[in-house]
Amino acid sequence: MVIIMTTEATAENIKAVIESIQSVGLTAQIMEGASQKIVGVIGDKRLMACLAIDAMDGVEQSVEISKSYKLASREFHPASSIIDVDGVKIGGGNIVVMAGPCAVESREQLFESAKIVKAAGAQFLRGGAYKPRTSPYSFQGLEDEGLRYLAEARDLTGLKIVTEVTEVEAVETVSRYADMLQVGARNMQNFRLLKEVGRGSKPILLKRGLAATLDEWLNAAEYIMSEGNQNVVLCERGIRTYETYTRNTLDMSAIAAVKHLSHLPIIVDPSHGTGKWRMVKPMAYAAIAAGADGIMVEVHPNPAKALSDGPQSLTPENYNEVMNGVFKLAKFMREEKLAIDTL
Amino acid sequence: MVIIMTTEATAENIKAVIESIQSVGLTAQIMEGASQKIVGVIGDKRLMACLAIDAMDGVEQSVEISKSYKLASREFHPASSIIDVDGVKIGGGNIVVMAGPCAVESREQLFESAKIVKAAGAQFLRGGAYKPRTSPYSFQGLEDEGLRYLAEARDLTGLKIVTEVTEVEAVETVSRYADMLQVGARNMQNFRLLKEVGRGSKPILLKRGLAATLDEWLNAAEYIMSEGNQNVVLCERGIRTYETYTRNTLDMSAIAAVKHLSHLPIIVDPSHGTGKWRMVKPMAYAAIAAGADGIMVEVHPNPAKALSDGPQSLTPENYNEVMNGVFKLAKFMREEKLAIDTL
């Protein structure tokens, strides 16, 4: 942390700041120029969380310069992590595809989706049983019934199941049916939920919050990891910006940032990221080229009849085309040694 | 909803779109120009939530033009609501002040805060017992112990208690101690929590999400109200923008927007809204002048020792000055008939 003093700060102000820093076991260093004085604090960021230096006399402001997460950082764990989901490996050069409908709507719709997803070579079936929706009057998911259909679809196809858990009380139930638990964008800072899934052993797919910084996202991963569960996969799904043509703005550079800052795998969701099915293909290709460890896409047997997210769902034909391109491209990147794993 | 067809859309495409609209019980109208065809849909927005028109052939995109919330809308309830919190009225020209430390840190700190808060004329004591923090290594709150201190402080001072509830399981406990439950910014779209507090009878202070649109915010209120609890007060606390000088960007125009779109009272939190104690006074004055029904501010006996949000907490002296100005200004606005209640 660097503390910038006001130009009028007195020697006593500076002394008080330094004593405050030392009182929590950190060390301080003063740097003085002609017109500016700053105090640097070195040491464990976790101790700094107890300091409220900005409120002290003579302080203009403090600037954080170090990360508050540790377990999720590449500095702590230099090798890229590979997360094993019941035999399917995510990270380390393996490209994973998670596909399926936004919501589980019926046994028929899910099974039909599962067959399409499986045929094109995906490893995971996605589908929401509990749906967080902006309006209370929108379809809210089949809940437990949906979970049972997902488990049946796994038995039928061998696909792994990833599905969202939206509340602490449901973690146990969802864990019984799913192979991987998704923490959705709206719950990325539902810290109680993060801790709860952190105490379990199921791998977690942690979506980036709608307006979450990279730092907040990696701290959310830290919440899970600090409870014991190290099996976290990140998922970039678009952030909220001023642009309204797309549903969100897919932050493709988050792939590169995460590969630099963290050892955790990262996949990309171009369906939510754009909100438009037309854009799924180019953004899926871009994600793979940029070094993503996989993609998550929405596919529906009949998007126009979807109860949720129809506009961004692929038809079976579009989906097959995207999968074909994604796997060809991933193979090419790997064989030509263009694939990017760390920066 | 207005559906914009592509220039190549065929008569059959349009027919299919209209049939789809009619299938959910809505009516459609076609408008045709020289180079553009659009289809208008009139009727209950809740039925539209089941349509996935964008995924149909010949459709360029659909544009929502009506609101999805109803109970929270001023159209449904033209008179401004007054929320009664155990005798203290919020809305309808009454100015409410909720003040106190960010977090309950100890019995002494809270009691000292409560006395300061009370003396200057506030009606509510705020203070977090459960603290949502970006880092798992930051102080997480005293939890149940904090709730007990809050209840003791109420007995001591007669102040009403407002405190945050961050999870479904804690609603019952927090309801036992608090007079008003706060749903924080990070939980504004924790829909399970919204429903749970909607089933209770305690008034709710619903903070705006970090990147929530006005529409999403009012829909969050609708989640609570549709479960039965009509006692919702909104709280603007700053939104996330590109500007980093302030912690958030306080959206002062949200006051006016809410007064137009909804009948619910709205207060403003200039402490979180700016992140800087220096800015609390001007923003508190601005909120009152713009028509807010009150403010929520952080005050701490010794901000430099605060375990959370010290930089934005007022000292007792600053707090007294702000309160003096706020009450004078509110009285002036009311007496001069400048106060704004609806637009």
Add this chain to the structure above:
Amino acid sequence: MVIIMTTEATAENIKAVIESIQSVGLTAQIMEGASQKIVGVIGDKRLMACLAIDAMDGVEQSVEISKSYKLASREFHPASSIIDVDGVKIGGGNIVVMAGPCAVESREQLFESAKIVKAAGAQFLRGGAYKPRTSPYSFQGLEDEGLRYLAEARDLTGLKIVTEVTEVEAVETVSRYADMLQVGARNMQNFRLLKEVGRGSKPILLKRGLAATLDEWLNAAEYIMSEGNQNVVLCERGIRTYETYTRNTLDMSAIAAVKHLSHLPIIVDPSHGTGKWRMVKPMAYAAIAAGADGIMVEVHPNPAKALSDGPQSLTPENYNEVMNGVFKLAKFMREEKLAIDTL
């Protein structure tokens, strides 16, 4: 500037960084902790602009901690500036009102507007002769003809004229007709234009860019001031955020920030800031309460016939009501010693 070294940075890397800093005449200081090394740079920010430290080996990133503007800063000029526009004073507790139509459309429309504006007590007539418009097919302004009408309106009413200059070539002409030149949001970083108006003597109204940070805005003022012209008044007019209900998000906290960081006066434009005439009154009141030195509002004899910005223009009746409230409120703030000039 603080330079954060990577954990793998060698002693040689640090040596090279320090030599680079010293080579431009600055001094460096090393701070070393158990797991982190940082280098602090103290001195003239203008010299730092020549350093590209981030590109050096062993450097994770550099963080700016000082301001790059000087003439515009309150540190350089502690007393609040009062800008004199041909006898009308802006700043120092004087509340200025600039009002008029978005665009000069005809002699009649302008004169009618001028009389309305004058009658309610404004000091400035605003009106665009050169209009920057998103689409090339929108009305682009009457240009020189518009300037002549503005000058006639001044003769008629005694109001001062403020109008936008959008290009270097027009500075001389506009300066001949106007009392104050406006640099619009879209030109806030048109550096050539800033320099050109900086070489003149006419006071400048510098609107904040659509996505400009406070730092960029004050640097834009610095461009003008560093050429000699110290007569700069800032105008907050809303920034671009994700919220679409309002045309822009009026950043009310910019008033307080500018009062802290700079000595320049700041006014607020609630018309562009919200894009909705209904919101002009509450936001005008808020601006005055927060300490703004004035407001700029759009008023039109018949907004529904306006060639530009009708939706946000006040009718004469609304305008009179806003003016009445603004002047009463300003008087009250001053007399009760609640007015905020510096923080």
Add this chain to the structure above:
Amino acid sequence: MVIIMTTEATAENIKAVIESIQSVGLTAQIMEGASQKIVGVIGDKRLMACLAIDAMDGVEQSVEISKSYKLASREFHPASSIIDVDGVKIGGGNIVVMAGPCAVESREQLFESAKIVKAAGAQFLRGGAYKPRTSPYSFQGLEDEGLRYLAEARDLTGLKIVTEVTEVEAVETVSRYADMLQVGARNMQNFRLLKEVGRGSKPILLKRGLAATLDEWLNAAEYIMSEGNQNVVLCERGIRTYETYTRNTLDMSAIAAVKHLSHLPIIVDPSHGTGKWRMVKPMAYAAIAAGADGIMVEVHPNPAKALSDGPQSLTPENYNEVMNGVFKLAKFMREEKLAIDTL
């Protein structure tokens, strides 16, 4: 345009709205539901620009549903445009690379850069002679001297020259030296400049404004094209969002959006888009995979000594690696028929 009436709107209000629409030669259609009335307007968007419907009685708001640009739209010109820059073709499956230093600093630096750029297979040398800088105290470019060096570098290497023009007065001079004129992000809505370059014949590289919507960007292209110059290439260079880890947020989905909405070629600038040299490679690959017609990258013989944008400049070694990957990837996409030209 769709006009949403308030629930209280009278028959007279609606009549007045319709008459207003008809008065500019457009046709209106009413749609009436149980609780809502809307009026649709079909016809030339350019005529709508003269309407200020939102300011009329009984109007809640109007919503634009059609594009205001025409020449730049794919509807007007269904085939993808290929822009010929003195023999080098941009668009239509050709991948173009523009590379060079941020700023022309000296003859030696430029020539060395040009040789590096040429050797790796780029077609264009970029380099700023006029530099728009946030601070007036930063290096502002060599201006005309820089232009002469660029022309010499062309003679030496055969590379085409693309360089920024920041003001109307310089268009003629820059056109004499450069093969393609760049309009920078900060000038994207400098409408006078757009018109000026639109009257010339040199192809234009139009960078996206820092906070420009796709609609505003394509309207900026329309400004150029409506003056006669149809040779416009778009360049995505990152937009401003709340995320601060990267300098900007590269909006990769803009490639797909532009390919759908417009016939103009689009290239991507991952150097400005991220602000970090480490991220240039993954983002360059992503751009090509997503269907971009090329990339623009900053390369410097010695980034640590660069007078501008050192942190985001590639070293010669990094640059060669990126070029190798980009050309291999582009070839693969084309040969495997994965390349995306229109959606």
